[in-house]
Amino acid sequence: MKPTNPVFTGIATTVFETMSRLAMAHGAVNLGQGFPDVDGPVDIRQAAADALLQGPNQYPPMLGIPDLRQAVAEANRRFYGLEVDPQTEVMVTSGATEALADCIFALVSPGDEVVLIEPLYDCYLPLVKQAGGIPVRVRVTPPNWSLDAEALKAAFSDKTKAVLINNPMNPTAKVFSDEELELVASLCRQYDAYAICDEVYEHLVFDGHRHRPLMALDGMRERTVRIGSAGKTFSLTGWKVGYVTGPAALMDPIAKAHQWVTFTTPPHLQKAVAYGLRKDDSYYDGLSQDLAAKRDRMAAGLAALGFSVLPCNATYFLTCGFEGLGLGRTDVEACESLVTAAGVAAVPVSAFYGSDAPEGYIRFCFCKQDAVIDEALARLSAFLTAARAESA
16 A cells, blocks of 8 residues: 555644543543533524524535624724724634644745744644645743743744744743744744734733734734634634634635635534624623633642642643652653543643653643532542652
8 A cells, every 4th residue: 555644644643632532531530621611601602503593504605704704803903903804804714723724735835944832732733744844943941931032033044934823822821922922023024924823812811911913013914814713712612613814915825725625614603603702891801800710729729739830821721840749750651640540631741842842741721610620629639648648
């Protein structure tokens, strides 16, 4: 038999799926995969149900239904002061991962270099490689996750076609500073590079921090595409509704890629997301306040158990060091110990690196019901207490 595609052949199942399977097998509390354990707002779900029954349920326009594209444009203006043409500068996708694939396949040609900032979401590397791009990786380093300006400058060259930046960032829970964003923008302008911005956590920002799209910076409007997610904004991850905003000249090839990947997205879900994007500020404020409270609940419990809890300014995730807890030498060993012996699933942060990863950190997901968080902390406490007693 002739060989299959080397980018995907033999690639490991995602760590999120692996840990979820282990959580099911061991009856563990799943704090690994990043999804809420309650569904999103009832009124948005009701809007989807009504649209499903009322129809039509046939193919919607390839770029997305006009009402959702208009709502995305309105949200860009409302939250960031960006003026966007809903007819030519917005496209709806079947989730943010599809949007990433469309953008990478449309903008990256074989031999182009793409700057990636590690730790990175696990689809970035294979998508860039499948497009024929050459990944150039730069790191932010725990515990502060600050961006090394000199390393970033060294990563850019005349071969750089694009930078892919996740802000707010999974798994670090980092919100890039204005200075860091200005540096990225200046390098894009200097080397005539595109910016592909994964901004799915844009509304999940805490403690007075504010999301600032790279697209809003000087000289970036015509070279940036930004990706949003209804799944994250409305706690409806199973709906897989994403949207891309960008200049018409870039959206044209991105739409062609979308045409051959999924073509379109369920119309009743699009109608409901359009409704959701127009919810008033109290919804968005309440979302971030609720998640911040869950973060604080979990962070306090983990710190009391001896984990070193790193700063968390956004997203669903807490990154923790586990040194001195006897969970194993590496983050993979620690996560295996926790899921099999403690009954709590987490994710090793090394899974978010291409190679030579730090191995002293694990990621917990806190977008869960308070009772679930408390049960996980109780299990961890019982396990660690027993382990300490045994070693005494």
